[in-house]
Amino acid sequence: MAVGKEIRTKISSIKNTQKITRAMEMVAASKMRKTKDRMQATRPYAKKIGQIIKHLAHANPEYKHPFLVQRDVKRVGLIVISSDRGLCGGLNSNLFRKTLLQLMQWDKENIEVDVCTMGTKAVGFFSNLRKVNLTGQVCKLGDTPHLSDIVGIIKIMLDAYQKNKIDELYVVSNEFVNTMTQKPTVEKLLPILAGEIENGLSSGHWDYIYEPDAKEMLEHLLTRYIESIVYQGLVENNACEQAARMVAMKSASDNAGNLIKELQLIYNKARQAAITQEISEIVAGAAAV
Amino acid sequence: MTMTVHVDIVSAEKEIFSGLAEMVFAPAELGEVGISPRHAPLITRLNAGEVRVKVTDKESYPFFISGGILEVQPHLVTILADTAIRAKDIDEAAALEAKARAEEALLDQSGKIDYESAHAELIQAIMKLRTLDRLRKRGE
Numbered sequence: 001m002a003v004g005k006e007i008r009t010k011i012s013s014i015k016n017t018q019k020i021t022r023a024m025e026m027v028a029a030s031k032m033r034k035t036k037d038r039m040q041a042t043r044p045y046a047k048k049i050g051q052i053i054k055h056l057a058h059a060n061p062e063y064k065h066p067f068l069v070q071r072d073v074k075r076v077g078l079i080v081i082s083s084d085r086g087l088c089g090g091l092n093s094n095l096f097r098k099t100l101l102q103l104m105q106w107d108k109e110n111i112e113v114d115v116c117t118m119g120t121k122a123v124g125f126f127s128n129l130r131k132v133n134l135t136g137q138v139c140k141l142g143d144t145p146h147l148s149d150i151v152g153i154i155k156i157m158l159d160a161y162q163k164n165k166i167d168e169l170y171v172v173s174n175e176f177v178n179t180m181t182q183k184p185t186v187e188k189l190l191p192i193l194a195g196e197i198e199n200g201l202s203s204g205h206w207d208y209i210y211e212p213d214a215k216e217m218l219e220h221l222l223t224r225y226i227e228s229i230v231y232q233g234l235v236e237n238n239a240c241e242q243a244a245r246m247v248a249m250k251s252a253s254d255n256a257g258n259l260i261k262e263l264q265l266i267y268n269k270a271r272q273a274a275i276t277q278e279i280s281e282i283v284a285g286a287a288a289v
Numbered sequence: 290m291t292m293t294v295h296v297d298i299v300s301a302e303k304e305i306f307s308g309l310a311e312m313v314f315a316p317a318e319l320g321e322v323g324i325s326p327r328h329a330p331l332i333t334r335l336n337a338g339e340v341r342v343k344v345t346d347k348e349s350y351p352f353f354i355s356g357g358i359l360e361v362q363p364h365l366v367t368i369l370a371d372t373a374i375r376a377k378d379i380d381e382a383a384a385l386e387a388k389a390r391a392e393e394a395l396l397d398q399s400g401k402i403d404y405e406s407a408h409a410e411l412i413q414a415i416m417k418l419r420t421l422d423r424l425r426k427r428g429e
Contacts (some may be wrong), residue, residue: 041302041303042301042302044299044303044304045299045300045301045302045369048297048299048367048369049358049369051367052332052358052360052367052369055330055360055362056332059330147301206330207330208330208331208332209329209330209331209332210331210332210333211317211318211319211331211332211333211334212318212319212333212334217332217333217334220334220358221332221358224358224369228301
């Protein structure tokens with residue numbers, strides 16, 4: 001029967017798309033579990049090193065490391081962590097919107113910005129912006145990023161900071177709140193300033209005994225700290241990407257299901273109308289005879 | 290009651306140990322250190338070697354770390370290890386093999402190998418074996 005040929009092909013094409021989105025949803029779900037584990041595994045280290053740095057900011061060393069000193073801000077560095085692939089809902093666009101707002105604010109205050117990007121999506125986005133000075137990028141880190149992959153890009157920024165080229169360093173990435181929610185956040189990495197004193201910390205005027213040497217030790221520790229934060233951000237962003245993709249693909253599959261249902265209804269109606277028409281034609285023909 | 294200090298050992302991959310201890314021994318860069326409770330604040334780098342956490346006279350936990358950072362506060366000791374494993378979990382055969390491989394690599398003077406990394410690997414393997422030796426001597 002010739003009726004509804006177009007509708008039938010449309011239904012089958014939507015069914016194919018639905019198969020793809022459903023497969024992607026399941027892949028993302030299993031990957032999310034893994035990336036989430038990885039994210040949680042790196043947390044204790046990041047937390048502890050953060051604590052040590054906090055203690056350190058309270059100490060009164062005779063040697064003041066540049067990372068711990070506030071300067072006048074003329075130029076800032078920004079590390080943007082995005083995903084390598086798309087099809088993950090509004091994850092990257094939310095992140096870029098947040099970044100743009102921040103950039104606009106800096107623009108108002110006449111602060112210039114150097115940007116380093118991680119992930120293909122950020123590279124694509126920021127190379128189209130004219131006002132931004134791109135100083136470094138890494139892409140295609142995959143699902144299991146290694147610290148060694150991102151050390152280079154962090155070094156670019158830290159060197160720039162040490163040479164007074166930039167006066168503050170920020171990192172933009174997605175925070176994993178839960179599977180449904182990912183929050184883009186801007187975090188300040190440098191300079192590190194003293195926060196509130198917690199329990200168990202000696203108060204008053206004190207300093208560490210540094211072995212072998214304060215300068216070397218601080219250099220090593222602070223670099224480690226920055227690396228661990230950025231790495232943590234990257235791993236967390238990975239988990240966000242998979243979670244966002246899973247949700248996006250789930251809603252795509254659901255939408256496809258609804259579309260198919262509606263089209264099926266239209267198709268059935270058209271078919272029935274055609275049959276009714278044929279019968280009435282036959283009956284009318286018979287009556288005429 | 291004896292005094293205790295809170296000890297946290299974390300590696301980049303996971304938390305290894307967290308709890309109270311009477312004393313902690315660690316291979317600092319300038320020689321092995323023993324940290325008692327209420328030690329003065331100290332920060333130092335650690336070499337590869339054995340970290341031992343003495344919980345009571347009879348009970349102590351040995352770990353192997355491949356280097357890291359030690360921070361001491363009067364009531365808190367934190368060890369950030371690059372990698373850490375419980376000494377019992379050291380795979381002796383693998384360590385021996387790694388040692389042999391590294392030695393071989395160092396002997397190979399063709400200039401193809403990365404001297405630094407081979408050297409580091411050798412030290413790691415030797416320290417692992419030494420940690421195991423000490424463990425045996427103490428009869429654990």
